[in-house]
Amino acid sequence: MAIRILFLGPLRDLAGCEEMTAAAPLDWAGLLKLVGQDVAEVLAGDRIHLACGGRVLANKTELSAQDGDEVALLPPVSGG
Amino acid sequence: MRDIRLLTEMFVPGALIGPFTNAHPGLGGVCTFVGEVRGDAEVAALELTHYEPLTLGGMHQLADRAEERFDLLGLLMVHRIGLLRVGEPIVCVSAAALHRRDAIDAVDCCMDHLKSAAWFWKREKRSDGWHWIEPRDEDHRDLARWG
Numbered sequence: 001m002a003i004r005i006l007f008l009g010p011l012r013d014l015a016g017c018e019e020m021t022a023a024a025p026l027d028w029a030g031l032l033k034l035v036g037q038d039v040a041e042v043l044a045g046d047r048i049h050l051a052c053g054g055r056v057l058a059n060k061t062e063l064s065a066q067d068g069d070e071v072a073l074l075p076p077v078s079g080g
Numbered sequence: 081m082r083d084i085r086l087l088t089e090m091f092v093p094g095a096l097i098g099p100f101t102n103a104h105p106g107l108g109g110v111c112t113f114v115g116e117v118r119g120d121a122e123v124a125a126l127e128l129t130h131y132e133p134l135t136l137g138g139m140h141q142l143a144d145r146a147e148e149r150f151d152l153l154g155l156l157m158v159h160r161i162g163l164l165r166v167g168e169p170i171v172c173v174s175a176a177a178l179h180r181r182d183a184i185d186a187v188d189c190c191m192d193h194l195k196s197a198a199w200f201w202k203r204e205k206r207s208d209g210w211h212w213i214e215p216r217d218e219d220h221r222d223l224a225r226w227g
Contacts, residue, residue: 009201054133
């Protein structure tokens with residue numbers, strides 16, 4: 001088992017892929033290191049939300065992903 | 081009844097609205113809104129992506145709020161995901177109620193939330209490639225009407 005990281009919407013263009021995997025556990029600092037500089041820069045801003053295990057984190061810097069978790073990087077929505 | 085769905089293939093709104101209406105004998109009114117991909121010479125296609133754990137759950141939470149706020153007999157909320165062409169239906173919201181105001185306002189409220197606060201990401205294919213879209217200021221103003 002590992003952690004699955006998903007790049008939603010326009011973030012997949014910036015990341016150059018739709019998803020990647022990471023070894024557990026994964027925290028905020030680990031995520032920033034893993035996603036590359038371009039994504040890390042926008043991720044650190046306040047427009048990107050983070051979901052872990054299907055729930056949006058109120059404070060993304062408190063990320064604490066465990067084995068089997070899915071972490072989703074959520075850019076501003078377009079709406080339907 | 082509540083019918084909340086994400087669909088990956090083209091749908092015919094009438095095929096949903098008919099059974100939905102019939103499921104509420106004694107209703108006083110049904111209000112339905114159907115949104116379609118707008119005709120635009122520049123736009124060849126539209127692609128909607130979502131995040132399953134949040135998108136469908138978010139639509140159910142929106143339905144919870146609409147049912148609390150308005151006196152409804154039923155609520156249908158169907159949204160497309162995937163690749164869409166001009167003229168294809170993208171969203172259908174229908175509300176059944178004893179009185180028209182509840183039905184009309186519930187649809188209006190749900191649509192304003194879906195347009196700017198739902199977990200969808202949308203991009204348009206134009207002659208020079210794909211372009212991501214964000215809600216317009218007007219969409220945010222519409223949403224703010226509901227407090």
